[in-house]
Amino acid sequence: xxxxxxxxxxxxxxxxxxxxxxxxxxxxxxxxxxxxxxxxxxxxxxxxxxxxxxxxxxxxxxxxxxxxxxxxxxxxxxxxxxxxxxxxxxxxxxxxxxxxxxxxxxxxxxxx
Amino acid sequence: xxxxxxxxxxxxxxxxxxxxxxxxxxxxxxxxxxxxxxxxxxxxxxxxxxxxxxxxxxxxxxxxxxxxxxxxxxxxxxxxxxxxxxxxxxxxxxxxxxxxxxxxxxxxxxxxxxxxxxxx
Numbered sequence: 001x002x003x004x005x006x007x008x009x010x011x012x013x014x015x016x017x018x019x020x021x022x023x024x025x026x027x028x029x030x031x032x033x034x035x036x037x038x039x040x041x042x043x044x045x046x047x048x049x050x051x052x053x054x055x056x057x058x059x060x061x062x063x064x065x066x067x068x069x070x071x072x073x074x075x076x077x078x079x080x081x082x083x084x085x086x087x088x089x090x091x092x093x094x095x096x097x098x099x100x101x102x103x104x105x106x107x108x109x110x111x112x
Numbered sequence: 113x114x115x116x117x118x119x120x121x122x123x124x125x126x127x128x129x130x131x132x133x134x135x136x137x138x139x140x141x142x143x144x145x146x147x148x149x150x151x152x153x154x155x156x157x158x159x160x161x162x163x164x165x166x167x168x169x170x171x172x173x174x175x176x177x178x179x180x181x182x183x184x185x186x187x188x189x190x191x192x193x194x195x196x197x198x199x200x201x202x203x204x205x206x207x208x209x210x211x212x213x214x215x216x217x218x219x220x221x222x223x224x225x226x227x228x229x230x231x232x
Binding site: 031035037039048049050051054060092094096097099100101102103104106107 | 149151158159160161163164174175176177210214217218219220222223224225
């Protein structure tokens with residue numbers, strides 16, 4: 001199985017400041033069709049996961065443009081340009097290139 | 113828009129069978145462009161993809177090695193839903209269980225999740 005490793009696991013931030021989360025995979029996430037199926041999810045306290053980014057860098061509909069995803073191969077990053085209070089929660093990366101099974105990172109807790 | 117809703121018992125006794133259902137609205141369990149997955153989340157194991165089913169001229173089933181032999185994912189076309197059965201449960205199967213839609217590497221819709229506790 002593909003192992004997904006996130007860092008840091010805890011990220012204290014200041015409102016209005018940027019934040020960055022790293023995700024590394026044990027194998028390249030480039031699929032044979034040429035796409036890279038790396039997703040980022042946000043899970044607010046007490047809620048189900050909400051996908052923010054798919055295919056490494058494409059924002060889902062309704063996701064604020066302060067969220068951006070980048071990376072390729074085995075190294076990926078989620079950036080928040082200016083953290084807002086509503087961004088508090090846990091962020092997960094998930095690969096859907098190699099299936100089954102899809103695999104997830106351990107999560108990064110973003111706290112103000 | 114597409115919505116998924118999990119339902120089932122919140123408490124299951126050890127060695128018994130965990131049974132959950134995911135009701136689909138806005139899409140079809142028989143869609144030839146989607147697959148239907150079960151995922152769980154626990155403090156000790158994080159997120160764990162368990163299994164899926166999809167229809168491509170015939171029904172296909174994929175299961176995680178960690179639960180293979182204990183798991184069955186089944187479609188119910190008459191009710192447009194799919195189910196999860198996990199047999200011989202142990203306390204470590206305690207988790208929040210989610211169903212999700214997968215449109216070819218694209219897990220875009222998740223249910224709200226249902227908490228299942230395995231305890232005597």
